[in-house]
Amino acid sequence: MDAVIKKIMPRSEYMEKPVTHRPSQAEAEAAVLTLLRWTGDDPDREGLKDTPKRVAKAFLEMFNGYDMCPAEELGRTFEEVAGYDDMVIVKDIHFHSHCEHHMVPIIGRAHVGYLPDRKVVGLSKIARVVDIFAHRLQTQEAMTAQIAAVIQEVLNPRGVAVMIDAEHMCMAMRGIRKQGSTTLTSTFTGAFKDSPEEQVRFITMVRNGLSA
Template sequence: MDAFTKPIGATATSTTHFPRPTREEAEAAVRTLIAWAGDDPTREGLLETPGRVARAYGEFFAGYEQDAKQTLAKTFKEVGGYDDIVLVKDIPFNSHCEHHMVPFIGKAHIAYLPHDGVVGLSKLARLVEVFARRLQTQENLTAQIIDAINEHLGPRGAAVMLEAEHMCMSMRGVHAHGASTITHRFTGVFAEDRIEQDRFFAMLRR
């Protein structure tokens, strides 16, 4: 599926389609950027760089061809009546800032209160990858993750927190090395009950 996500405001799984350039066109664009940066794209060390960059972009932005609904499709109902918080913390991720196309790297913490079964724990990490491997803002990434959980799992409540360092701040501009950006969002019981929010933060500190 050749698709690119809609801007902020789109639903968690909606996409809009644009014509995708050919591999040759993509590699030509890389050669143009190399020349614009001030180097010679025909010199030995750079001859194969356009192809490598195109392949790397295929990996960096693989999320455009992945589907959150499919990732969360399989749930398990035989959980011995368990209905308390399910938390997966410290999920590593890397994404790319949509403003400068440079990485931001961090970790995600996801919790939910099951309603009708649970999803495999690895699927929550895969869900982060679905949206992280796209051009993003951290705020939008946070919203997309929790919206997908609500849409496809229907929990009684969900909580998502992301912590990341943005290379657009540390490598350029203000050069604020080590600065961490934190975003979080609560829905359902977590949004309504401060005690549940406190439990979430307490579990993260353990």
């Protein structure tokens, strides 16, 4: 899986903000206007007159992950942990993302665990990393690997475990149209990858919490 992680998100990409060259606000609004016409509706009717402006504004919020560096979020760590070296898990990190193939929502929960090596990171930073990657066009498989890779690279823990459970609107709203079906992905690095027992312990702790 380490090779897969490197292939999906090379160091230069996941350690820094992506290089983006955005069009102007006017160009973005013109593109939305074209899509409104493509739907068959009348963009000049009252309910749609301000839609291009609203959509452009919403896109800046929903895709603000391109303006953030996940490695920076993990930069501050704490070494006063009283000798604690067992698993740290942040469960049920709710997120929304967008499928890179159809640009429709992916809605789910991420569960992230790591085995610290003399230092820990603030729990909110883990959730922030999830949001940064979620607020980009994604596939669930890539997002799972990206979260694990940046935590492993920046914190250098003994291992990282990431599990994501999400519903894809591209499957629920179009095509096969199967509502309620979810996709589960997981990635393990370091001690988690080398030890099936640690994988089982992580999954058990996550699932016990979900069923409680």
